[in-house]
Amino acid sequence: MEALIRADKISKDFSLGEITVHALKRVSFSLFPEEMIVILGPSGSGKVRC
Numbered sequence: 663m664e665a666l667i668r669a670d671k672i673s674k675d676f677s678l679g680e681i682t683v684h685a686l687k688r689v690s691f692s693l694f695p696e697e698m699i700v701i702l703g704p705s706g707s708g709k710v711r712c
Contacts, residue, residue: 665692 674686685708693699703709 663694665694667693 668691670690671688672686672690673684673688675682675684677683691699701709
């Protein structure tokens with residue numbers, strides 16, 4: 663079965679003052695028909711903008 667969505671080795675870093683936050687580090691996943699994913703996090707954590 664072919665994946666509907668495939669993400670491979672995604673990374674996301676951002677700066678918090680002088681600190682670099684590694685929010686995602688080489689994350690990979692595939693989403694197949696009839697599967698669901700959930701993105702969880704506190705309010706204001708950037709779930710919509712990712």
